[in-house]
Amino acid sequence: MKDPEDKDYVQSLERGLSVLLAFAGHRPLLTIAQLAGVTGLSRPTVRRLVLTLERLGYLRAEGRAYALTPHVLALGHAFTSSLDLTEVARRPMEAVTEVVGHTCSLIALDGEDAVFLYRVPPRRGMPHTLLPGTRMPAYATAAGRVLLAARAERPDGPFAALTPSTVTDPARLAAIVTEVGEQGWALVDQEYEEGVRSFSAPVLDSANWVVAALGMSVPSSVPLDRVRREYVPALVAAAAEISEALGAAYHPSARAV
Known part of the structure; x- marks a missing residue:
């Protein structure tokens, strides 16, 4: 949970990680709407995060949905x-x-x-x-x-x-x-x-x-x-x-x- 007084806290990083973690629990494909529902973030915010993660190689598009790529294994x-x-x-x-x-x-x-x-x-x-x-x-x-x-x-x-x-x-x-x-x-x-x-x-x-x-x-x-x-x-x-x-x-x- 973000402390409003903590100026060192990077909320965008927290949100990006929450998008990646949304795929846990056997969710191989998720749309932006589904990701918004799982993370509690707005659809515009999720869209920006998803597009960024896609460019970085952590997500790939599957039609209107998105899936994790093997690149996420590098984190573990x-x-x-x-x-x-x-x-x-x-x-x-x-x-x-x-x-x-x-x-x-x-x-x-x-x-x-x-x-x-x-x-x-x-x-x-x-x-x-x-x-x-x-x-x-x-x-x-x-x-x-x-x-x-x-x-x-x-x-x-x-x-x-x-x-x-x-x-x-x-x-x-x-x-x-x-x-x-x-x-x-x-x-x-x-x-x-x-x-x-x-x-x-x-x-x-x-x-x-x-x-x-x-x-x-x-x-x-x-x-x-x-x-x-x-x-x-x-x-x-x-x-x-x-x-x-x-x-x-x-x-x-x-x-x-």
């Missing part, structure tokens, strides 16, 4: 890039490691590979020899599938059978990746390595883009029901905490595990 990226992702993730990763008792990893996608960025080992638990920088095929890992689910295109193979359980059929794998994107987490049972079950959840930035994934692995002796009931919710909650710290407005933890 400026915030996200100013943060040290591993530093933001460290405490939630340490907390979930203590709860579950297994190593928690921060993982990113590089081409068709899932790459370890940072790892928090437990005091006791399943030993790991994988170090930051280690690469794994994304199609056969939980973290990889979480990251692939955020891409518009689906992997088309060919896919090698790394274990007898590895899914190699492109159509089936594409369906699995789509399901992972819808439910907000992934669980892989001995597809990358026999005797190992892995699960993962996405980390989102301020533009709600998936920028990384949290992943954990447990021995196959741990019952699947326990992994789903106890471990997956704990990891999803940790990923949601990191996402919130990065400015994400929504995280799949809002959905039932």
Whole structure:
């Protein structure tokens, strides 16, 4: 709220930002009249703001309506890039490691590979020899599938059978990746390595883009029901905490595990 005594307050900036924020909440296209209704500004004011934002590249015309352009992502990226992702993730990763008792990893996608960025080992638990920088095929890992689910295109193979359980059929794998994107987490049972079950959840930035994934692995002796009931919710909650710290407005933890 503008303080009438505050001479440093730029009201036009506030109004311009209110126009951009009006598109939040699944409003892909808005007319000037609709923007005026959402923001509470007059139509002439909204028109001037919209035309300015269009010239700056933040909006584009779609007939009589307007839509955001990818240029607005630069605003969120400026915030996200100013943060040290591993530093933001460290405490939630340490907390979930203590709860579950297994190593928690921060993982990113590089081409068709899932790459370890940072790892928090437990005091006791399943030993790991994988170090930051280690690469794994994304199609056969939980973290990889979480990251692939955020891409518009689906992997088309060919896919090698790394274990007898590895899914190699492109159509089936594409369906699995789509399901992972819808439910907000992934669980892989001995597809990358026999005797190992892995699960993962996405980390989102301020533009709600998936920028990384949290992943954990447990021995196959741990019952699947326990992994789903106890471990997956704990990891999803940790990923949601990191996402919130990065400015994400929504995280799949809002959905039932």
